[in-house]
Amino acid sequence: MAQHEKLVIIGSGPAGYTAALYAARANLSPLLIEGFQPGGQLTITSDVENYPGFPEGILGPELMEKFKAQAERFGTRFVLGEVTRVDFSRQPFQIWQEDNLYTAHAVIVATGASAKWLGIQSEAQYRGKGVSACATCDGFFFRGVEVAVVGGGDTAVEEATFLTKYATKVTMIHRRSELRASKVMAERARKNPKIEFAWNSTVDEVLGDGKGMTGVKLKSTKDGSTRVLPAKGLFMGIGHEPNTAVFKGQLAMNEVGYIQVKSPSTCTSMDGVFAAGDVSDPTYRQAVSAAGTGCQAAIDAERWLAEKGIH
Numbered sequence: 523m524a525q526h527e528k529l530v531i532i533g534s535g536p537a538g539y540t541a542a543l544y545a546a547r548a549n550l551s552p553l554l555i556e557g558f559q560p561g562g563q564l565t566i567t568s569d570v571e572n573y574p575g576f577p578e579g580i581l582g583p584e585l586m587e588k589f590k591a592q593a594e595r596f597g598t599r600f601v602l603g604e605v606t607r608v609d610f611s612r613q614p615f616q617i618w619q620e621d622n623l624y625t626a627h628a629v630i631v632a633t634g635a636s637a638k639w640l641g642i643q644s645e646a647q648y649r650g651k652g653v654s655a656c657a658t659c660d661g662f663f664f665r666g667v668e669v670a671v672v673g674g675g676d677t678a679v680e681e682a683t684f685l686t687k688y689a690t691k692v693t694m695i696h697r698r699s700e701l702r703a704s705k706v707m708a709e710r711a712r713k714n715p716k717i718e719f720a721w722n723s724t725v726d727e728v729l730g731d732g733k734g735m736t737g738v739k740l741k742s743t744k745d746g747s748t749r750v751l752p753a754k755g756l757f758m759g760i761g762h763e764p765n766t767a768v769f770k771g772q773l774a775m776n777e778v779g780y781i782q783v784k785s786p787s788t789c790t791s792m793d794g795v796f797a798a799g800d801v802s803d804p805t806y807r808q809a810v811s812a813a814g815t816g817c818q819a820a821i822d823a824e825r826w827l828a829e830k831g832i833h
Contacts, residue, residue: 563636647728
């Protein structure tokens with residue numbers, strides 16, 4: 523039997539939890555399906571120093587716990603697990619979380635985005651044995667060794683800077699001859715004595731002895747020549763992709779899969795479905811902007827339900 527809800531929020535993180543807080547305070551009694559990583563990307567972020575109201579900074583997981591507790595205080599209910607299928611073609615909408623079926627008059631999608639991988643075989647072979655997409659989760663394991671970071675944007679610089687706390691040297695591998703990062707971040711990387719650069723290079727292969735990685739085979743983007751960079755760790759800093767596979771064919775998206783919303787609202791191409799946070803934001807991707815759109819989505823959903831006479 524399906525469990526019927528007025529409003530289902532898919533995804534946690536700043537957007538999902540904020541949407542839940544506003545929806546709960548509007549007496550919508552929302553059900554939030556958290557995914558397998560409650561709190562989203564911030565749970566794999568150590569120090570959050572740019573979230574307003576925390577002048578000393580706060581740990582990412584701690585900030586998300588506070589978000590969740592606040593939403594819970596006003597009556598949000600939570601389900602742990604992934605949404606495996608949706609049907610938005612009829613009312614009420616249908617949402618499957620494995621074998622559990624939920625129906626809902628309104629849905630807020632806040633499934634966020636995930637780190638990108640290179641997609642080469644040796645990378646998969648050494649994932650967890652030196653290859654990582656999260657410096658803040660795994661940096662501690664690379665004390666006193668040399669590591670590398672792939673990428674040239676703000677994400678890559680953040681990862682590299684964080685890793686200098688532990689590693690003796692961090693080499694940034696970038697396919698171009700200069701960083702794409704913002705001026706402040708690029709300057710920070712250049713001034714850090716522990717950060718070096720492998721310009722005009724791509725990762726051709728992750729090298730190792732089967733137990734752990736020992737280095738990276740780099741390929742020149744200029745002449746195709748290869749060289750070996752010794753490293754015990756390789757971290758991805760090449761951006762993110764939206765977690766929207768389950769919504770393909772149901773909601774309009776841009777060419778890389780971000781859900782399209784009818785700005786200045788959070789309305790998607792389907793009447794009664796709203797999107798908030800990184801899943802519909804390829805531009806800013808900040809905790810504070812995600813929380814802001816979570817608030818908007820809840821207000822949009824509340825108004826939509828009221829117009830339909832659903833209280």
